Amino acid sequence: MSPASATTAGTTSGPLVSGLLPVVAVVGPTGSGKSELALELAERFDGEAINADSMQFYRGMDIGTAKLTLAERRGIPHHLMDFLSVRDDTTVADFQQLARKAIAEIRSRGKLPILVGGSGLYNRAAIDVLEFPGTDAATRSALEAELGREGLPALLGRLREVDPVSADRINDGKRVVRALEVHALTGRPFSSFMPEREYFNPTLQIGLNGDRAELHSRLARRVHTMVEDGLLQEVESLIPEGLREGRTAVKALGYQQFLRVIDGEATVAQASEDTIVATRQFARRQLTWFRADPRVNWLDWSQSGLGAAAAHLVEEAIGRRATT
RNA sequence: GGCAGAUUACCCGAGUGGCCAAAGGGGGCUGACUGUAAAUCAGCUGGCAACGCCUUCACUGGUUCGAAUCCAGUAUCUGCCA
Numbered sequence: 001m002s003p004a005s006a007t008t009a010g011t012t013s014g015p016l017v018s019g020l021l022p023v024v025a026v027v028g029p030t031g032s033g034k035s036e037l038a039l040e041l042a043e044r045f046d047g048e049a050i051n052a053d054s055m056q057f058y059r060g061m062d063i064g065t066a067k068l069t070l071a072e073r074r075g076i077p078h079h080l081m082d083f084l085s086v087r088d089d090t091t092v093a094d095f096q097q098l099a100r101k102a103i104a105e106i107r108s109r110g111k112l113p114i115l116v117g118g119s120g121l122y123n124r125a126a127i128d129v130l131e132f133p134g135t136d137a138a139t140r141s142a143l144e145a146e147l148g149r150e151g152l153p154a155l156l157g158r159l160r161e162v163d164p165v166s167a168d169r170i171n172d173g174k175r176v177v178r179a180l181e182v183h184a185l186t187g188r189p190f191s192s193f194m195p196e197r198e199y200f201n202p203t204l205q206i207g208l209n210g211d212r213a214e215l216h217s218r219l220a221r222r223v224h225t226m227v228e229d230g231l232l233q234e235v236e237s238l239i240p241e242g243l244r245e246g247r248t249a250v251k252a253l254g255y256q257q258f259l260r261v262i263d264g265e266a267t268v269a270q271a272s273e274d275t276i277v278a279t280r281q282f283a284r285r286q287l288t289w290f291r292a293d294p295r296v297n298w299l300d301w302s303q304s305g306l307g308a309a310a311a312h313l314v315e316e317a318i319g320r321r322a323t324t
Numbered sequence: 325g326g327c328a329g330a331u332u333a334c335c336c337g338a339g340u341g342g343c344c345a346a347a348g349g350g351g352g353c354u355g356a357c358u359g360u361a362a363a364u365c366a367g368c369u370g371g372c373a374a375c376g377c378c379u380u381c382a383c384u385g386g387u388u389c390g391a392a393u394c395c396a397g398u399a400u401c402u403g404c405c406a
Contacts, residue, residue: 092359
C-alpha cells in the first residue's frame with residue numbers, strides 16, 4: 001500500500017466528521033464475553049459486526065475459535081469471518097484494508113460498525129493511523145537465513161547502523177528482520193514509519209475485564225466444552241483442507257495442541273491441559289496490549305447492567321459526533 | 325515385621341560442609357509489540373522499612389567456626405524380602 005492510499009484509508013476512521021457514526025470496538029481477553037456484548041450493542045443501535053479476531057478468519061475453525069454460529073448471530077451481519085482457507089495466510093496490512101472497507105460500507109448504509117475481536121494489532125490497524133510499509137518474500141527469507149546463521153546480536157548491529165532508533169527498541173529476531181526488510185525495501189528507517197502521535201483516533205473502545213481467577217476458570221471450562229463439542233474431530237477435518245500447510249492457522253490455540261493428539265504425541269487430556277495453559281497466557285498478553293491503550297473504557301463483565309453501561313458509552317460517542 | 329532408598333521454594337528438579345535464598349524447567353505475574361500477532365520477544369518470581377536484614381531445603385535434636393549437605397531419632401512415601 002502506498003502512503004497516499006494509507007492516508008485515504010485512514011479517513012474512514014480519521015478526524016471527527018459531523019453526522020458520521022463512530023466506530024465501536026469491543027476488546028478484551030478471550031472468554032470475556034466480547035461477542036455477546038457486541039451482539040447486544042448491534043441490536044440496540046442497528047449495528048453490524050466486523051470480526052477482529054485473526055483466527056476467526058478461517059473457514060472450518062469454529063469450535064476452537066469460539067466462533068458464533070449463524071443462529072447465535074441472531075441475524076446480525078458479521079463481516080470478515082470465514083473468508084480464508086486454513087491453507088492461506090493473511091496479514092495485518094490486508095486486514096486493515098478489508099476492515100476499513102467494511103467500516104465504510106456499513107456506515108454508508110447508516111449502520112453502526114462494531115469491531116469485535118481480541119487481536120490487539122488488528123484492532124489498532126483498523127482504528128488508528130498505521131501505515132504498513134511493504135514486504136518482500138525474498139528479502140525477508142534472506143534476512144531470516146542471516147538471522148539463523150549470524151544470530152540476533154549481529155543483525156541488531158547492522159540495524160543500528162541504518163536505524164538506531166529501532167535498534168534501541170527491538171530485542172526480538174522477527175522484528176529485527178522486519179526492520180531491516182523495510183529499510184532494504186524503502187531506503188528509509190523502519191522507525192520513520194511510526195506515527196507521530198501514538199493513539200490517533202478517539203474511536204470508542206469498550207474493554208471487558210474481570211477477576212483473574214474467574215477468567216482462569218472460565219477458560220478451563222471453555223476448553224473442556226470445546227473438546228466435548230468435538231474439537232479433535234474439527235482439527236482432523238481441517239487436515240485435508242491444508243491445516244498443516246498453512247502458516248498461521250496451525251498456530252491457533254487448541255489446533256496446535258490437538259494436532260499432536262492426531263500425531264500420537266499427546267493424549268486428549270494432555271492436549272486439553274496444554275490448551276488451557278496456552279489460552280491463559282494468551283489472555284494475559286491480550287490484557288497487556290489493551291491496558292496500554294488509554295482510550296479503552298473498561299467494564300467488568302460481571303457487573304449488573306453490563307449491556308446498559310456499554311450502551312450508555314455508545315450513546316455518548318454518538319452524541320459527541322453529532323454535535324461536532 | 326526386616327532390609328534398601330526417598331523427602332528441596334506453587335509444581336518438577338539440581339545441589340551432598342562455606343562461593344546457597346539455593347541451578348534448570350514448568351506454572352504464575354509484569355511488560356514490549358506496525359505485513360506469521362491465538363505469533364514473537366523481554367523482565368520478575370521466599371519475605372521485608374530491601375545495596376542490608378529476616379525466614380526457608382519433612383520434623384526434632386546433635387556434630388562443626390560454619391549444614392540443604394554429616395550424625396541420631398521421628399513422620400510420610402517407594403522398592404525388595406517376609
